Amino acid sequence: MPYNTTAIPPRKEVTGQTQLPLTRVKKIVSMDTEINTCSNNAAFVITLATEMFIQYLAEQAQNEAKTERKPRRNVQYKDLANAVLHHDNLEFLEDTIPKTAPYKAVKDQAAATRAKLQGKKPEGTGAEVAEAAGQPNGKKAKTNGSAKVNGNTTGARFVVDEEDPNAQLEMEMRQRGKPDGDDEDVNMTG
Incomplete structure (x- = not known):
């Protein structure tokens, strides 16, 4: 059975209903400590403004998809990122929707x-x-001796780079996976 990919046409006039759930918007607004209460009318206007913003962002992303060398009908993340880069009024989203590298x-x-x-x-x-x-090539050097981590000598077979935060975790995981059978805790302090 094919997917229903037909677009929902935008409303021409404001009705009493919104596409986004009004109660969820009120809950998000109430999470702000500076706002004590939010009336139903204010929540309704916030919801409509949010819907209009989402529609505008989607239209700009669709325009970016259409202007590519090989136009597409589907909007992808890179289209959103390009829309944010090319439109000054969407500049505030640069940190939220960064361009991929x-x-x-x-x-x-x-x-x-x-x-x-x-x-x-x-x-x-x-x-x-x-x-x-x-x-070199993003790999750690192997040694047959013991590794030094923060001045402490361990029984690991790999040299741990002190600048790499994952190196100590990898070394501790290797230590924990030793088949010698001792069930003592791994020293996480280094």
């Missing part, structure tokens, strides 16, 4: 920032920047 670009930028904080000057891109940040 490829993982590799974010990873390279993080490695460059890490290198800058360590006092090194990153040269090149990709693996070279990650190498300058002390993490």
Whole structure:
């Protein structure tokens, strides 16, 4: 059975009903500590304004989808992000709906920032920047000895980078997964 993808036409005139639940809007308004009470009329107007804003945002995203090199009928996240970037009156949503970036670009930028904080000057891109940040190809170096975490020697087989917050958790998970059978707690303080 096909999906019903027909658009709901916008209302031409204000009726006494809204598409969004009025009680939920009143509950959201009442969560604000500065507002004691909210009348039904005020909640109704807030609900209508919210519906109109959602409709406007969806229309702008649809226009972005239509203006692409290969126009689409479905609105995607990138269309919303482009609408926020191209329209000044939607600028306040830049933090809420950010433009997506490829993982590799974010990873390279993080490695460059890490290198800058360590006092090194990153040269090149990709693996070279990650190498300058002390993490060749994003992997941790393996050793046969013990690892040092915050000055304490542990029985792990991996070197833990002190700047990486996930490294200590990974090491503790490996320690916990040891098959030697002792049921003592893992020291989380380092």
